[in-house]
Amino acid sequence: MSAPPGPVRDSAVTVSGLRKSFRVKDGTVAAVTGVDLAVAKGEIFGLLGPNGAGKTTTLRILTTLLPADDGEAIVAGADVRREPRLVRKRIGYVGQLGGADANATGRENLLLAGRLYGLSASGARRRATELLTVFDLAALADRAVRTYSGGQKRRLEVALGIMHEPRVLFLDEPTTGLDPQNRANLWDQLRQLRANGATIVITTHYLDEADQLCDRVAIVDHGAVIALGTPEELKRRYSSNAITLTPEAPAADLASLARELVEELAAESLATAADGAAVTNGTIRLAVTDTTRAMAAACALLAARGIEVADVSVARPTLDDVFLNETGKTLRDTGAAA
Amino acid sequence: MTETMAPELTGTRAGDSARGGGTPFAVQAGLFFRRKMLESLRQPAWIVMGLTTPLLYLALFTPLLNSLAGSPGFPRGHVLDVFVPGVLVLIAFGAGMGAGWPVIWELDSGVIERLRVTPASRLALLLGTVIRDIVMFLVPGVVVIVVGWVAGFHVHLAGLVVLLVLLSLLTAACSATSSALGLVLKQIGSLAAVVTGVQLPLTLLAGILLPLSLGPTWLRVLGHLNPMYYAVVAARSLAAGTIGTAGVGVGFLVTAAAAALALWWGTRAYHRAMA
Numbered sequence: 001m002s003a004p005p006g007p008v009r010d011s012a013v014t015v016s017g018l019r020k021s022f023r024v025k026d027g028t029v030a031a032v033t034g035v036d037l038a039v040a041k042g043e044i045f046g047l048l049g050p051n052g053a054g055k056t057t058t059l060r061i062l063t064t065l066l067p068a069d070d071g072e073a074i075v076a077g078a079d080v081r082r083e084p085r086l087v088r089k090r091i092g093y094v095g096q097l098g099g100a101d102a103n104a105t106g107r108e109n110l111l112l113a114g115r116l117y118g119l120s121a122s123g124a125r126r127r128a129t130e131l132l133t134v135f136d137l138a139a140l141a142d143r144a145v146r147t148y149s150g151g152q153k154r155r156l157e158v159a160l161g162i163m164h165e166p167r168v169l170f171l172d173e174p175t176t177g178l179d180p181q182n183r184a185n186l187w188d189q190l191r192q193l194r195a196n197g198a199t200i201v202i203t204t205h206y207l208d209e210a211d212q213l214c215d216r217v218a219i220v221d222h223g224a225v226i227a228l229g230t231p232e233e234l235k236r237r238y239s240s241n242a243i244t245l246t247p248e249a250p251a252a253d254l255a256s257l258a259r260e261l262v263e264e265l266a267a268e269s270l271a272t273a274a275d276g277a278a279v280t281n282g283t284i285r286l287a288v289t290d291t292t293r294a295m296a297a298a299c300a301l302l303a304a305r306g307i308e309v310a311d312v313s314v315a316r317p318t319l320d321d322v323f324l325n326e327t328g329k330t331l332r333d334t335g336a337a338a
Numbered sequence: 339m340t341e342t343m344a345p346e347l348t349g350t351r352a353g354d355s356a357r358g359g360g361t362p363f364a365v366q367a368g369l370f371f372r373r374k375m376l377e378s379l380r381q382p383a384w385i386v387m388g389l390t391t392p393l394l395y396l397a398l399f400t401p402l403l404n405s406l407a408g409s410p411g412f413p414r415g416h417v418l419d420v421f422v423p424g425v426l427v428l429i430a431f432g433a434g435m436g437a438g439w440p441v442i443w444e445l446d447s448g449v450i451e452r453l454r455v456t457p458a459s460r461l462a463l464l465l466g467t468v469i470r471d472i473v474m475f476l477v478p479g480v481v482v483i484v485v486g487w488v489a490g491f492h493v494h495l496a497g498l499v500v501l502l503v504l505l506s507l508l509t510a511a512c513s514a515t516s517s518a519l520g521l522v523l524k525q526i527g528s529l530a531a532v533v534t535g536v537q538l539p540l541t542l543l544a545g546i547l548l549p550l551s552l553g554p555t556w557l558r559v560l561g562h563l564n565p566m567y568y569a570v571v572a573a574r575s576l577a578a579g580t581i582g583t584a585g586v587g588v589g590f591l592v593t594a595a596a597a598a599l600a601l602w603w604g605t606r607a608y609h610r611a612m613a
Contacts, residue, residue: 088457116361116369117361
């Protein structure tokens with residue numbers, strides 16, 4: 001179920017003009033510089049961006065952990081600034097740090113969370129047993145969390161976030177550090193939660209996660225939303241035309257080669273942007289106007305330089321193209337650098 | 339595994355405004371106390387040291403003090419009558435000031451962040467640790483009284499009961515202060531520097547081990563600026579069985595005020611805590 005961009009009355013989260021700066025040694029750093037978005041009920045909404053883009057700060061404001069400097073945020077029908085307690089009752093949160101108590105057992109962690117959210121002792125016990133089974137932790141339930149593996153701990157932390165069946169669940173980079181299998185399992189569980197009516201907001205710097213898991217994505221950079229829509233819409237809007245070239249033997253400097261290609265293609269009005277080139281894993285990716293003509297022209301240019309081409313193809317559009325189009329840099333580069 | 343989730347994850351929503359988070363404050367504090375108490379009970383080394391250290395004080399320090407008996411600071415017969423209340427104050431101080439260390443670990447591991455997103459009261463969160471620390475003061479405290487009594491300490495029951503109440507307040511003040519310091523400083527090194535830095539002047543200038551009356555005037559003046567001094571004066575009076583004195587009243591007032599201030603500060607620190 002791909003949720004349409006929801007009108008405000010159906011929103012699980014409505015944010016307008018959100019701003020937050022932090023004081024540091026020499027001045028202030030603007031972490032969030034004006035975020036506006038609406039998350040419809042029942043959708044999985046992704047905040048995609050490089051580290052330091054303001055995703056976590058935004059999430060902390062929405063979960064009442066951090067006061068905003070300016071702007072409005074309504075979460076699960078309550079105002080984050082004026083009714084923080086009401087917001088806390090209705091949301092679940094799985095932070096980047098996790099937050100399971102390592103000295104307690106998995107079951108104790110769940111029982112405490114359940115009781116704090118107002119479940120009765122017996123209700124909390126029932127729910128804890130249910131979640132321990134669903135998240136495949138029953139065998140570890142009465143062991144100290146200290147002894148859990150990374151994936152087991154992560155599953156417990158997600159279970160902690162949904163102990164009280166929140167209306168809106170926030171997850172901050174939930175799959176960072178998980179192996180592919182645990183990652184796929186978590187995606188399945190989040191889809192299942194959505195099927196049961198929950199709204200899910202996650203932050204991620206993984207393109208495939210935003211692409212495959214999220215119904216809609218807000219791409220965030222430097223504290224602001226730079227693009228918003230379904231992954232398909234975004235890819236169609238920004239990256240219908242791109243080609244990739246993989247030289248046979250990696251050339252000495254692929255980055256400068258890519259720049260030269262862009263310049264020469266631009267001279268023939270085939271390249272779209274002066275900075276529309278990216279190099280990843282020995283492959284050059286170029287944003288172009290006409291894929292067929294650009295492919296031929298690029299191959300000719302490489303042949304003129306004596307460079308053999310191992311592979312050339314029309315690029316499948318990715319969300320990285322959106323990012324590249326808006327910021328002039330690739331998400332992979334910024335993500336890896338941080 | 340995921341195939342079975344659909345039927346199991348449905349159900350009534352506890353998170354809805356009607357019921358969710360309606361846990362009474364006392365229940366919340368009790369839940370947090372239970373969590374911290376279990377944490378302590380799972381560290382037997384900590385409990386053994388908590389019991390043996392005060393007994394070592396009694397065993398190793400008392401012989402040194404015996405030679406001072408009869409000097410101006412020791413108006414009464416047995417040195418233990420002066421020393422036992424001092425050791426009790428030390429236990430209270432130690433039981434409370436350790437609270438900040440786990441707080442930093444809980445900040446780093448996201449435990450506090452997660453608890454801050456629940457509707458739980460921040461004061462209840464703080465009180466869970468405070469009450470655990472009071473228990474961790476009372477248990478070795480009673481052991482020291484019993485052992486001291488065997489060794490010659492004169493027991494005045496009513497006074498001792500009031501004394502334990504007073505020192506529970508002191509434990510609360512120290513515990514809440516330590517938690518607040520941990521939340522504000524965020525780093526083990528900084529917390530260790532501050533706690534050990536204040537430990538010596540606070541305990542020395544309270545006349546815990548040796549009565550301040552043994553010292554020169556300037557030392558006694560400095561002592562009067564130390565809130566813990568009043569607790570120690572009251573503790574000696576209560577241990578001697580004299581309850582209705584001005585010293586006891588002042589001791590209670592100062593200690594209760596310190597505890598209230600510390601609880602306010604600790605609650606505020608939990609409101610803002612961020613790793």
